[in-house]
Amino acid sequence: MFHHSGRRDGNSDVAAFDVRRTIHSFFIEVARDHPDHAAVLYDGRALSYSELDRKSNQFARFLTSRGIRPGAIVGLFLSRSPEAIIAMLGVLKAGAAFAPLDPAYPADHLAFIASDAEPFIVVSASHMFSKARSPADGVAFSPAALPWTAPTLLMDAEEEAIARESGGALAETVAGDDLAYVMYTSGTTGRPKGVMVPHRGVTRLAFNSFVDLGRHDVVLHLAPLAFDASTFEIWSPLLNGAALAIVGAAHPSFNEIGAAIREGGVTTAWFTASLFHAIVDHQIEILRSLRQLIAGGDVLSPRHVRRVLDALPQCRLVNGYGPTENTTFTCCYDLPRDFSADAAAPIGRPIEHTRVYVLDQNLRPVPAGEEGELFAAGDGVALGYLKRPELTAEKFLPDPFCGEPGQLMYRTGDLVRRRVDGVIDFTGRVDRQVKIFGKRVELDEVEALLRRLPQVADAAVQVRKRTDGDRQIIAYVSSHSSIDPEALRRHMLDLAPDHLVPAHFVVLRDLPRTPNGKVDRASLPEFVGARAAAPAVAQDLNAIEATLAGVWSRLLKTDSVGVDANFFDLGGASLDVMALQEEIKARFFCDVPMTALFEFTTIRSLAAHLQSLDASAAGKGAEASTDRVAVDDLNSRKARQAEALKRASRRRVVSAS
Structure with missing residues (x-):
């Protein structure tokens, strides 16, 4: 049995990590000890630990009444929300496991995951089917044409029936080695593979010192439920008596992320490397209130690391590394204040309850300083891949080094070097796997x-x-x-x-x-770049179009952008849209919702949209600088600025969830 001392407030109720216990058993203890403390923050509201405990008990009983039994898999077709947290806890308390179905995924991809996971039931909500799919929000199907065959349970439609269930605790029916969730990752054959994560993997993650969490902390919940970063964002706070602050927008802007941090009193956040780089480049000030920041999922830029260490002296910056198969984090590295921008950031040392080995092709340890493949072992190792025994046997090998029978080690495919002091540096891959915006491909x-x-x-x-x-x-x-x-x-x-x-x-x-x-x-x-597929910029662009063309060229790293070329066809991605939003705000003094930027994807259509906005909001800055564009001809610069600021303060950027 191991102990963690993550409480910063000095309380004596230090939770004991016991590999045999479940996620929800630890949560129940926290809810009993701190019933009135906020567990979930969302849209200006708070859900206390006692409320979350009661509601998840009711949902667990409702699931049981519908035939859910221990070991069953329940699909979750939900976006980030309090209902999703209630559903997850309820599924676990019923002894079942959940499989997230990402609303952003196309129907074909969801259909494969659902057919592979074979959920007994899929939990969702009515609003999830109310939009047509776009890159920004919604889905491509309706409740009449679902990409799964299992029954669909709409939580809002069953709200009264769920509320009639008892809120009392349920008997424990599973243990730490039992399945908690199935999360799908990219597969080499075009077939995603479902990683089976047990309860012990999550509790081992939560009871760890790579971050310091206590009752006064708030963790930002930004990751999609189907991305394993959400495992840290949800369960680390809930098992340590902290709160999680949910970002509701499906594709939030920098402003919305900043608002969630500010309004929720967020102290701890986790960003993928690409989002970390984008925020540091465009709006680092939204991070100033953070006490702890984890960045990872890919190689961190030393220049961006150095900027954060300089700009946020109060913030602990951690490089987090790990595959889904070892439950989110395997190694972490506290970046020191004297970190050099000329050096790569190490992935660090293994976190508690984790063992790592650097081995050669014959599975023999290599000396310090020599390159080898990283193998991960310990309580975070997954149970294998769902319905993929051959692949499981290939990737999850018997651990010959720990001395305990039945222990496995996971072959990560990552090449590393271990320094003499034990710190590990990432050097590459043994295969063709890459990270794109923090997700494995x-x-x-x-x-x-x-x-x-x-x-x-x-x-x-x-x-x-x-x-x-x-x-x-x-x-x-x-x-x-x-x-x-x-x-x-x-x-x-x-x-x-x-x-x-x-x-x-x-x-x-x-x-x-x-x-x-x-x-x-x-x-x-x-x-040679996007210009090979894009027509040359026309010479008769109006002022707005010309400014947008310059912005696109910088963001997309191309010299020539056609007025009718699609932003995404030129290589733009969601993070580029966030940067575009900031550029528009800086040059036109107006907030354009992310949804509008996903809708108006050419220079011509976006310029027309800006033109259609109220002139005082779109054209504040004709004289602010030589590269700022005026879209109207108000007589007074002061009047333009005052009116634009007034309107901008009223206009909230809202992305559909």
Whole structure:
């Protein structure tokens, strides 16, 4: 039995980590000790620990009355919300496990996950089916045409029936080694694989010292439920007596993230490397109230790390590393104040209840300073892949080093070097797996999806690094007929989540081949940038269009942008949209909702939208600087500024959830 001392307030009720216990058993203890303390903060409201305990008990009993039994899998088609937290806890208390179904995923992808997980029931809410799918929000189907065959339970429709259930505690029916959730990650064959995570993996994550959480802390909940960062964001606060503050917007802007931090009193946040870089570049001031910041999921830019250490002297900055198969975090590294921007950030040392080994191809330990593959072991290791015994046997190997029979170690595929002092540096991959915006992508899966598209004879993909350090997928497709790259992108969006969709498409008559007939990746033509697919900027652009063209060129790293070229077809991504929103605010002095930027995706349409906004909001700054554009001709600069500020303060940026 291990002990953690995460409470900062000095209380003696230090929770004991016991590998045999469940997530909800620890939560019940916290709710008993601090019933009136806020557990969930959302939209200006608070849900206390006692309320969350009672509501999740009622939901667990309701599920049981519907036939849910220990070991069953329950699908969750929900966005970030208090209802999602209640549903998760209720599922666990019923002895079942949950499988998140991301509302942002296309129907085909959801259909595969649902058919693989075979949920007994799918929990959702009526509002989840009220929108047409777009890159910003909603889904592509209705309750009459769902991509799963299991019954759908709408929590709001059953609200009265759930409330009639007893709020008393349920008998424990599962243990720490039992399944808590199934989370899907990219697979090499075009088939996502479901990682089976037990209760002990989550409790081991929560009772750890890589962050310091107590009753006075608030953790930002920003990650989608189907992304394993949410495991930390939800359960670390709830098992330590802290609160979690939910960001409701599906694709929040920097302003909305900042508002959630400020209004929720957030002390701790976790960002993917790409979001971390974007916030540091465009709005670092929203982080000033944080006490702890974890960034990871990919290699951190040393320059951005240095900026945060300089700008936020009160904030502890941690580089977090780990695969889903070892429950979110495996190693962490506290970045020191004297960190050099000339050096890469290490991934650090293993967190508590975790063992790591650096091994050669024969599974023998390598000396310090030599490169080897990282293997993770301990209480965080998953149970394997759902319905994939061969792959499980390949990736989850018997641990020969711990001396306990039955223990497994997970082959991460990451190449590392261990320093003499035990700190570990990431050096690369043994395969073609990459991280795109913090999410794991198997390039073989992307190629398999491309080959399913009409008119595509064969496909190969490469990855290039942008100047900001983030990665983009470049797709090379062969076709013997006329094929539109924009149509390829639209087809891919119908098949796969955004992070699996290439940023750029290059159409070739034939792919280069090696003498043995395999694709010769080294001979693929160099991608020279989006200008190859975009018409030259016209010379007769109006002032707004010309300013937007300059902004797009900088964001998308291309010299030439066509007025009718689609932002996403030029390689733009959600984080670029957030940056675009900030650029528009700086130049036109108006807040444009994220939903509008996903709707008006060409320079021409976006300029027209800006023109249609109230002139005082869109055109404040003709004289503010030489590159700020006036869209009206108000007589008084002071009047323009005052009116714009007044309107901007009233206009809240809201993205549909």
